[in-house]
Amino acid sequence: KLINNFTIRMASFSVNKKAPFTVFVEGNIGSGKTTFLNHFSQFQNVCLMTEPVEQWRNLNGVNLFDLMYKNPDRWAMTFQNYVTLTMLKNHIKITDKPVKLMERSMYSARYCFVEKMLASGILQEGMYHVLQEWYNFIHEHHQIQCDLIVYLRTSPEVVYERMKKRGRIEESGVSFQYLKDLHELHENWLIHGKFYRPAQVLVLDANLDLDGIGAEYVRSESSILRPIV
Ligand code: DCP
Numbered sequence: 161k162l163i164n165n166f167t168i169r170m171a172s173f174s175v176n177k178k179a180p181f182t183v184f185v186e187g188n189i190g191s192g193k194t195t196f197l198n199h200f201s202q203f204q205n206v207c208l209m210t211e212p213v214e215q216w217r218n219l220n221g222v223n224l225f226d227l228m229y230k231n232p233d234r235w236a237m238t239f240q241n242y243v244t245l246t247m248l249k250n251h252i253k254i255t256d257k258p259v260k261l262m263e264r265s266m267y268s269a270r271y272c273f274v275e276k277m278l279a280s281g282i283l284q285e286g287m288y289h290v291l292q293e294w295y296n297f298i299h300e301h302h303q304i305q306c307d308l309i310v311y312l313r314t315s316p317e318v319v320y321e322r323m324k325k326r327g328r329i330e331e332s333g334v335s336f337q338y339l340k341d342l343h344e345l346h347e348n349w350l351i352h353g354k355f356y357r358p359a360q361v362l363v364l365d366a367n368l369d370l371d372g373i374g375a376e377y378v379r380s381e382s383s384i385l386r387p388i389v
Pocket of ligand 1: 187188189190191192193194195211213243264268269270273274331
């Protein structure tokens with residue numbers, strides 16, 4: 161009986177425990193998502209979840225990220241499959257902090273990258289449908305918390321320059337057209353609502369350079385830190 165009572169109490173604790181106010185930071189490659197997250201490292205009550213790029217770069221010594229760009233027909237499916245798993249782990253990660261800030265989400269993988277890969281023939285229809293089945297299954301069986309989306313809005317020209325300057329070796333073959341298409345997909349999703357948006361979207365001007373963008377970041381603070389301020 162004691163054990164039963166304990167189990168019931170634990171179950172009601174996990175039901176009642178409030179999920180953190182969860183924010184997805186979205187935007188094109190090079191839009192400044194990492195810098196944005198770094199800005200919020202000054203607040204102790206915020207849990208920062210950076211994108212699992214390092215895991216994509218080293219899965220037991222295999223660089224899936226590099227393989228995806230070098231040989232997309234062969235590796236894009238495997239890569240997006242692994243992105244889904246690593247993102248899901250971040251989505252369901254528990255934190256005691258009242259605010260959780262996530263770099264990207266399963267949604268941008270689904271509505272931007274995977275859509276782009278299907279349209280350009282990198283993903284075959286069968287592969288695409290397998291990924292859709294995963295997304296739908298996850299959606300039905302997990303509570304993916306999302307209270308706000310921050311969209312770091314840029315122009316493709318600006319992010320192309322930034323990406324070249326950053327010089328990530330794996331991205332050396334990424335074309336301007338690729339960034340332009342990804343930009344359109346982000347716009348269709350986050351501005352025009354072509355795909356499901358799990359929360360309201362706060363749009364920031366992320367074309368500004370590092371000197372000017374601080375003010376944009378500060379502008380978002382009250383929305384993001386809502387449960388703490
Ligand atoms: N990527 C991908 N498919 C996904 C997510 C990311 O192919 N579902 C790729 C695109 C980039 C790299 O992974 O080559 C990282 O892209 P992000 O835009 O997520 O991260 P950045 O580091 O470029 O963001 P920022 O410069 O805004 O900090």
